[in-house]
Every structure is written in structure tokens, then in C-alpha cells.
Amino acid sequence: MVVHNFLGGYAYHMVHISNFPSILREKALLSKESLSQKGINPYSIALESVQALRKRITVQRPGMPSPRQLHSYVPFYFILRAPMSYAPNVKGQQNRLLVLEIELIILNEPEVLFTDGNASMQKLSRYGTEVVVIDPANARRDTCIRRYHPGGPHGTGENWSDFYSDVAFLDRLNWGVLNGGTFIDNREEFTRIRSSEVLIPDRLPISKIVGIYASNPDLAQDANDVVKMFGLERAVPEVVCRRGL
Structure with a gap:
């Protein structure tokens, strides 16, 4: 599949x-x-x-003036119902969560990255102190490089998620798993892949949002009332009910 087909899709972010x-x-x-x-x-x-x-977790790319913390990116998922949606702490909040939708064409913008799994999975020990600096795969080098300090990794995870800075690598994602057509018996690996991310530096302007969804009509109405309160009816899409979120 060619790159422009991948870029015709969407990415999603949940907000309370x-x-x-x-x-x-x-x-x-x-x-x-x-x-x-x-x-x-x-x-x-x-x-x-x-x-x-x-x-x-820190990202360091050639030409960057300084490393970037992973927390300096706004994370989106490639799928509407990412594994996070089923976490106990989230599941009980479903009736108060909105889902924001953006176009994957954003991956063409400078400094936007993506991963082939949950970005947090870097084989770091759960309660250790080692940190990792990641240099994403790019047009000049097709591998993702990690440097652990003061040593490591010391975690017990089986796999880690690679970072990419070029849309040419979109074919490295497991689209069968992401699109729901393929299941992996290894539940941890299946969940990791289903949690692949789009990482947007610092801020996502609301002008980039192409859809806003709520799981019930009351929540959609509440959200639309907030939009009207700020006078932004023309700046963001109408919030619509999409049951089953």
C-alpha cells in the first residue's frame, strides 16, 4: 500500500x-x-x-537544539477504540469523555512523529531510574536508536515500540491489528500495537480538529453548549453523538 492511502485516515484523542x-x-x-x-x-x-x-522517555533528533520530553507531545491514537478506552479508570468515565478526530495528513507536518505501538513501552523497569533517549528512524537512517542512562534497559517487557519521523515508514505499522482484521494471541503485544501513536509537538490547534464525538446525546449537548459559550461554532465541528465509543 502506498503512503497516500495511509494518510487518508484519522487519529483520535480522548478528553474529559x-x-x-x-x-x-x-x-x-x-x-x-x-x-x-x-x-x-x-x-x-x-x-x-x-x-x-x-x-x-526523551526524543533527540538530528538538528534539534535540545532533546524533547515525550510529555512535550500531544498523543493521538490511530484507532477510535484504543486499549486505553477499556482501562478500568477510563471505562467508568465513558459518559463524560469526548473523542477528538484529526486527519493523518498531519504526519506530513514538521516534527510530528508516530510509533508502531504504545510509546511508553521501551523496556524501562517499572520502578527503576534508568531513562532512555530515542532517535527516531528517519529518511537517512531506517532504524530507531535508543540510548539508556545510566544503563539498561532493565525492564522485563518482551517488545518495545519504535519511533518514526518520516511517513515512508507507515508501512511498518501492523495495519492488520490496527484495523481489527488480525488478532495476536500474545495479549500484551496485541495491546501494544493497538496503542500505536501519533505524536504532535507542544500543541494541536483546534482548527485541525475535524470531528468531535460523544457517547451519549446529553454529553454532546453539554459540549455544544460549551462551544457556544466561547462563540466558536464556526471554529470547531459540531459535537455529535456516536454510540459505542
Whole structure:
């Protein structure tokens, strides 16, 4: 399959309705690092154990003035119902979660990365102190390079997720698993692949959002009321009910 076919798809990000006003106020979806810098403390649906791992992951690309923390990227999933949707801490919040949709063509923009699995899976020990610096595969080098400090990796995971900075590598993703046509008996590996990510540096302007979905009509109405309150009816899509989210 050629690259332009992959880029015809979409990516998704879940947000709690309580965070929707700040997104509209900023006119952007901000990374965890950017939120902290602005003193914004959003309602989090993420597992703290996973966030602790992501905090220990840094991206360093040739030509970058300095390394970037993984937390400086806004993460999206390639699939609407990513494994995170089924996590106990998220499942109980389904009636208050919105799903934002963007076009995969964003992968052509500078500094946007993608992974072939959950970005947090880098074989880091769960309670250790080693960190990893990742140099994504690129047009000049087709492998993803990792450097662990002070040594490692010390984790017990079977696999890790590679990072890519060029859309030419989209064929490295397991699209059979992502599209639901292939199942892997190894549940951990299946979940890792289904959690492949699009990583957008710092902020995603609301102008990039092409769809906003709610799991029930009441939530859709509440979200649309917030959009009207900010006078942004023409800036973002109408929130629509999409049952089964």
C-alpha cells in the first residue's frame, strides 16, 4: 500500500468534558508539558504508572537544539477504540469523555512523529531510574536508536515500540491489528500495537480538529453548549453523538 492511502485516515484523542473549556480557551489541545508551563491542571484519565514511564522517555533528533520530553507531545491514537478506552479508570468515565478526530495528513507536518505501538513501552523497569533517549528512524537512517542512562534497559517487557519521523515508514505499522482484521494471541503485544501513536509537538490547534464525538446525546449537548459559550461554532465541528465509543 502506498503512503497516500495511509494518510487518508484519522487519529483520535480522548478528553474529559471538564477539560473541554480550557481547550477552547487556549484554542488548542496542549501537551502535558505545555499545560504544566501554563499552570493548567487538567482532569487526568491516564494511569499514573504509565505517565511515570513516559516521563523517563526523551526524543533527540538530528538538528534539534535540545532533546524533547515525550510529555512535550500531544498523543493521538490511530484507532477510535484504543486499549486505553477499556482501562478500568477510563471505562467508568465513558459518559463524560469526548473523542477528538484529526486527519493523518498531519504526519506530513514538521516534527510530528508516530510509533508502531504504545510509546511508553521501551523496556524501562517499572520502578527503576534508568531513562532512555530515542532517535527516531528517519529518511537517512531506517532504524530507531535508543540510548539508556545510566544503563539498561532493565525492564522485563518482551517488545518495545519504535519511533518514526518520516511517513515512508507507515508501512511498518501492523495495519492488520490496527484495523481489527488480525488478532495476536500474545495479549500484551496485541495491546501494544493497538496503542500505536501519533505524536504532535507542544500543541494541536483546534482548527485541525475535524470531528468531535460523544457517547451519549446529553454529553454532546453539554459540549455544544460549551462551544457556544466561547462563540466558536464556526471554529470547531459540531459535537455529535456516536454510540459505542
